[in-house]
Amino acid sequence: MSVIRFDGVGHRYGDETVLDGVDLELAERRVGIVGANGSGKSTLARMINGLVTPTSGTVTVDGLDVARHGREVRRRVGFVFTDADTQIVMPTVREDVAFTLRRHRLDPGTAAARVDAVLERFGLADLADRPAHRLSGGQKQLLALASVLVGEPAIVVADEPTTLLDARNARRIAEHFATLDQQLVVVSHHLELLESFDRVVVVEGGRIVADDVPDRALDAYRALIG
Numbered sequence: 001m002s003v004i005r006f007d008g009v010g011h012r013y014g015d016e017t018v019l020d021g022v023d024l025e026l027a028e029r030r031v032g033i034v035g036a037n038g039s040g041k042s043t044l045a046r047m048i049n050g051l052v053t054p055t056s057g058t059v060t061v062d063g064l065d066v067a068r069h070g071r072e073v074r075r076r077v078g079f080v081f082t083d084a085d086t087q088i089v090m091p092t093v094r095e096d097v098a099f100t101l102r103r104h105r106l107d108p109g110t111a112a113a114r115v116d117a118v119l120e121r122f123g124l125a126d127l128a129d130r131p132a133h134r135l136s137g138g139q140k141q142l143l144a145l146a147s148v149l150v151g152e153p154a155i156v157v158a159d160e161p162t163t164l165l166d167a168r169n170a171r172r173i174a175e176h177f178a179t180l181d182q183q184l185v186v187v188s189h190h191l192e193l194l195e196s197f198d199r200v201v202v203v204e205g206g207r208i209v210a211d212d213v214p215d216r217a218l219d220a221y222r223a224l225i226g
């Protein structure tokens, strides 16, 4: 298991403090993060792969400071955004998945085999040559997940990956997440997704206010939001 550490982490956007005094060590296979809108969850999640760097304190992944070793950290930590459109960068489905491997120095045959395997796994093989932007919302989120997983990261961080999906597609994505070998950190408002996790962290006003097994942490969160 990889170890994600937050030591005295704070973050400010201009004058607004959005995270304050966060100390966390995450080494479980399945960690959920919950909190009200604007509580700081996305900012916290983005720090795990250096998309956002702390304005105080440090975040490390397996001892690598994300602010100083962004590239190595991003190889270990894949990030799935809420809105798959923000992460689709290439014209076709196959090209978008292959784009992740551009810096992996694989020979073309190995790279193509990895892309094919991941397309097959996510039910995208028949759509491989389609324009990526014309997929349905559910298919786009599968593509986003495929594009992250083809890089074989040790950790996957997902920021509300089911929020924009209908119930059926949200369930499909949740089922795919359940099968991942990777260590997972998932920010979600879909609390049932986190019930089977190992640990849930509750964020409120930029601080960790509960950190426990799902039953207890989710009860604390429900009490908090009334």
Ligand SMILES: Nc1ncnc2c1ncn2[C@@H]1O[C@H](COP(=O)(O)OP(=O)(O)OP(=O)(O)O)[C@@H](O)[C@H]1O
Binding pocket: 013, 018, 035, 036, 037, 038, 039, 040, 041, 042, 043, 044
């Ligand atoms: N790039 C940014 N520039 C300025 N302020 C920001 C930026 N990103 C987030 N914020 C502010 O930081 C605070 C925390 O935002 P964050 O997205 O981390 O919260 P969240 O808990 O993920 O919210 P939500 O559940 O609504 O996604 C909010 O007040 C938000 O407006």
